[in-house]
Amino acid sequence: AQTVTQSQPEMSVQEAETVTLSCTYDTSESDYYLFWYKQPPSRQMILVIRQEAYKQQNATENRFSVNFQKAAKSFSLKISDSQLGDAAMYFCPARSEKLVFGKGTKLTVNP
Amino acid sequence: DGGITQSPKYLFRKEGQNVTLSCEQNLNHDAMYWYRQDPGQGLRLIYYSQIVNDFQKGDIAEGYSVSREKKESFPLTVTSAQKNPTAFYLCASRSDAGTGRRETQYFGPGTRLLVL
Numbered sequence: 001a002q003t004v005t006q007s008q009p010e011m012s013v014q015e016a017e018t019v020t021l022s023c024t025y026d027t028s029e030s031d032y033y034l035f036w037y038k039q040p041p042s043r044q045m046i047l048v049i050r051q052e053a054y055k056q057q058n059a060t061e062n063r064f065s066v067n068f069q070k071a072a073k074s075f076s077l078k079i080s081d082s083q084l085g086d087a088a089m090y091f092c093p094a095r096s097e098k099l100v101f102g103k104g105t106k107l108t109v110n111p
Numbered sequence: 112d113g114g115i116t117q118s119p120k121y122l123f124r125k126e127g128q129n130v131t132l133s134c135e136q137n138l139n140h141d142a143m144y145w146y147r148q149d150p151g152q153g154l155r156l157i158y159y160s161q162i163v164n165d166f167q168k169g170d171i172a173e174g175y176s177v178s179r180e181k182k183e184s185f186p187l188t189v190t191s192a193q194k195n196p197t198a199f200y201l202c203a204s205r206s207d208a209g210t211g212r213r214e215t216q217y218f219g220p221g222t223r224l225l226v227l
Binding site for chain 1: 144148151152153154155156159169199201203215216217218220221
């Protein structure tokens with residue numbers, strides 16, 4: 001079965017500092033994407049960043065970057081220069097067609 | 112503006128009642144999805160549809176039904192057979208252009224369903 005594990009239920013970071021959220025996944029597919037979505041208190045799911053599994057280069061999007069370790073099936077998200085608006089639940093679903101979600105990590109940003 | 116709309120924002124269901132949640136998209140996306148989210152949990156797939164007049168069960172389809180008569184619309188009915196319907200429901204859509212099945216899913220704002 002496809003699974004996604006986010007081992008950190010909660011994380012906190014000081015404003016302007018850097019935080020890394022962990023994610024591991026298990027899939028038998030060879031062609032897939034990995035995503036990080038954020039869900040703020042409004043509960044809207046917002047795409048943060050995505051990574052094609054066949055690409056070795058890690059994706060970056062402004063202050064957000066990933067560390068994709070395909071052999072280890074690890075896909076962590078690094079948020080640099082954290083802002084108050086980054087506070088949210090973060091999910092890292094995986095799969096090629098149907099997304100499989102873990103339980104998420106709640107990120108708190110302290111002023 | 113292009114996007115995904117869900118209505119209503121809040122919905123109340125009485126015991127034994129069927130209710131329908133609306134999902135509309137004007138992104139010209141081929142695939143649409145319904146997810147359920149319970150407190151402190153991730154999303155679980157209820158149903159999905161890749162083309163008009165076709166849909167497949169997801170992981171938790173029991174007690175739910177869907178239709179896909181138009182490309183832009185994918186309504187979800189929560190039937191009386193769903194014994195624990197209180198949850199947050201999210202609709203998503205995905206284009207089949209580009210990389211196709213691996214394209215990004217985009218989400219609507221969600222509907223909160225409560226049982227009276």
